[in-house]
């Protein structure tokens with residue numbers, strides 16, 4: 390009797406699926422997302438492996454030229470990461486916009502302006518910790534997405550994707566806060582990115598004001614992302630809801 394009910398349920402499901410118009414572009418969308426995630430995975434893997442090998446070979450000396458050995462690849466990955474905002478805006482992925490905006494702009498502010506803007510910041514040891522934490526997270530996040538594009542789930546990878554952020558997000562925010570604090574005197578002395586208001590105001594706004602505002606945002610903004618990732622973690626790793634009978 391139960392077997393017959395299950396067979397009927399399976400046939401009904403197939404009938405319903407056949408009535409729903411399939412998105413003609415679904416394979417193209419999946420292919421694009423798969424390739425995007427693959428490129429990001431390869432990019433961050435290169436950064437992570439490069440930094441790990443140099444750490445074992447050079448020890449602490451590897452901290453100081455992290456930027457010069459990995460910045461080009463990080464620039465590429467973080468420039469591509471802007472596509473995650475587009476993917477969300479056009480509905481290609483079901484990710485909420487605000488966490489993605491905070492994530493992409495938060496990182497790119499540090500990478501392109503704070504580190505890329507002044508040479509003096511690029512040999513700081515803190516760059517090693519920022520880049521290492523960023524890449525350590527991404528070498529699990531992007532394979533998780535990649536497999537989800539082809540409807541494959543490895544439970545271990547899902548657990549890592551939705552758990553590794555718990556220690557690494559606060560550590561990453563701390564490393565970025567140290568970077569911003571170290572950058573304030575550098576931008577004050579160089580005057581880089583300072584903004585002069587036209588006459589009659591004749592007033593200059595130093596970039597260190599933006600850095601101080603970013604410091605505040607660094608301690609407020611991530612809570613949006615923590616809450617989102619916590620909800621996603623519960624959804625993916627929580628007890629599976631029993632089907633209503």
Ligand SMILES: CCCCCCCCCCCCC/C=C/C(=O)SCCNC(=O)CCNC(=O)[C@H](O)C(C)(C)COP(=O)(O)OP(=O)(O)OC[C@H]1O[C@@H](n2cnc3c(N)ncnc32)[C@H](O)[C@@H]1OP(=O)(O)O
Pocket residue numbers: 422425426482483484485488489491492494495496498522523526530534535537538553554557558560561562603606607609610611614617618621
């Ligand atoms: C002027 C400048 C001002 C800027 C503002 C300043 C404020 C700064 C505050 C924040 C600062 C952040 C700085 C960053 C620091 C670090 O990264 S430290 C290192 C640790 N970091 C992390 O662990 C975060 C890693 N990043 C993420 O997880 C994401 O970027 C996220 C946006 C935070 C959350 O990801 P999101 O995609 O929203 O959630 P998911 O559950 O992963 O995905 C939702 C669903 O969408 C699917 N999906 C998402 N992306 C893809 C993809 N590329 N391909 C395929 N599918 C994708 C995903 O599978 C989910 O689907 P469902 O499972 O069906 O829900």
